[in-house]
Amino acid sequence: MEDKRILYVSSEVVPYLAENEVSSMSYEVPKMINNQGGQIRIFMPRYGNINERRHQLHEVIRLSGMNLVVNDLDMPLIIKVASIPKERIQVYFIDNDEYFKRKATFTDEDGVLFPDNDERAIFFAKGVVETVKKLNWVPDIIHVHGWMAAMLPIYMKHFYKNEALFSDTKIVTSVYGQSFEGALDIEMINKIKFDGVPLDAISDLETPDYENIMKATINHSDAVIIASENLSSSLTKFIESSGKPFLPFASKDKFAETYSNFYKNFVL
Numbered sequence: 001m002e003d004k005r006i007l008y009v010s011s012e013v014v015p016y017l018a019e020n021e022v023s024s025m026s027y028e029v030p031k032m033i034n035n036q037g038g039q040i041r042i043f044m045p046r047y048g049n050i051n052e053r054r055h056q057l058h059e060v061i062r063l064s065g066m067n068l069v070v071n072d073l074d075m076p077l078i079i080k081v082a083s084i085p086k087e088r089i090q091v092y093f094i095d096n097d098e099y100f101k102r103k104a105t106f107t108d109e110d111g112v113l114f115p116d117n118d119e120r121a122i123f124f125a126k127g128v129v130e131t132v133k134k135l136n137w138v139p140d141i142i143h144v145h146g147w148m149a150a151m152l153p154i155y156m157k158h159f160y161k162n163e164a165l166f167s168d169t170k171i172v173t174s175v176y177g178q179s180f181e182g183a184l185d186i187e188m189i190n191k192i193k194f195d196g197v198p199l200d201a202i203s204d205l206e207t208p209d210y211e212n213i214m215k216a217t218i219n220h221s222d223a224v225i226i227a228s229e230n231l232s233s234s235l236t237k238f239i240e241s242s243g244k245p246f247l248p249f250a251s252k253d254k255f256a257e258t259y260s261n262f263y264k265n266f267v268l
Contacts, residue, residue: 004263010145011044021176033260042090058080060080075123094128118208129152141170146176150173155195158201179211183208185208226239
């Protein structure tokens with residue numbers, strides 16, 4: 001993977017949030033590619049429960065200051081950056097006081113999903129792409145992890161389809177069993193349609209539960225990785241019948257070789 005550029009876009013990344021399947025692989029995979037001589041960037045939301053002082057986050061003024069439109073409202077974009085100690089890996093954080101200041105990730109203290117999680121996901125996707133454009137950094141691959149990052153493939157294939165910067169970029173999505181209860185805002189499909197995404201491309205989002213969100217994301221990806229051993233049979237079958245190149249589950253001790261081979265032989 002020498003000199004290949006891979007952009008990792010994730011809902012959660014260790015060490016900034018607690019270790020789970022998504023956050024752990026969102027750290028291990030970029031680290032592996034970094035060690036193989038690839039060039040990487042990682043993007044994640046700057047949730048309010050990330051300790052900025054301990055992790056030495058600081059705002060990047062030259063990248064901040066844009067406004068992104070979400071459902072016809074202007075929302076200011078703040079970009080922060082930190083380095084993972086000892087790994088020489090930079091992590092960019094997408095921030096906005098309205099969406100990410102609260103001291104939690106996806107749910108309130110009672111475990112109830114935040115009602116604006118759909119808008120947070122849209123803002124995150126747009127924020128990543130706009131920041132990468134400002135960096136003028138052309139990724140060969142964008143690798144998506146976690147449902148909060150799942151709008152990125154949809155926006156890349158529609159809203160940003162005419163961006164010359166990404167004309168050769170391929171999108172890989174890792175699909176995890178780590179999901180959420182219930183569904184996001186029922187108006188989510190209309191908020192995405194507001195950005196010029198045709199309804200027939202996102203019909204799965206009429207009921208925006210975890211499985212339907214992942215189905216819409218898979219449909220807009222160039223390749224798929226089954227990232228959980230316990231992925232539901234319905235999502236597994238959907239991936240297998242999607243016609244996309246896909247990688248079956250590989251355990252943590254074996255993923256390094258299988259992931260890099262998949263990138264080289266089926267994605268690039």
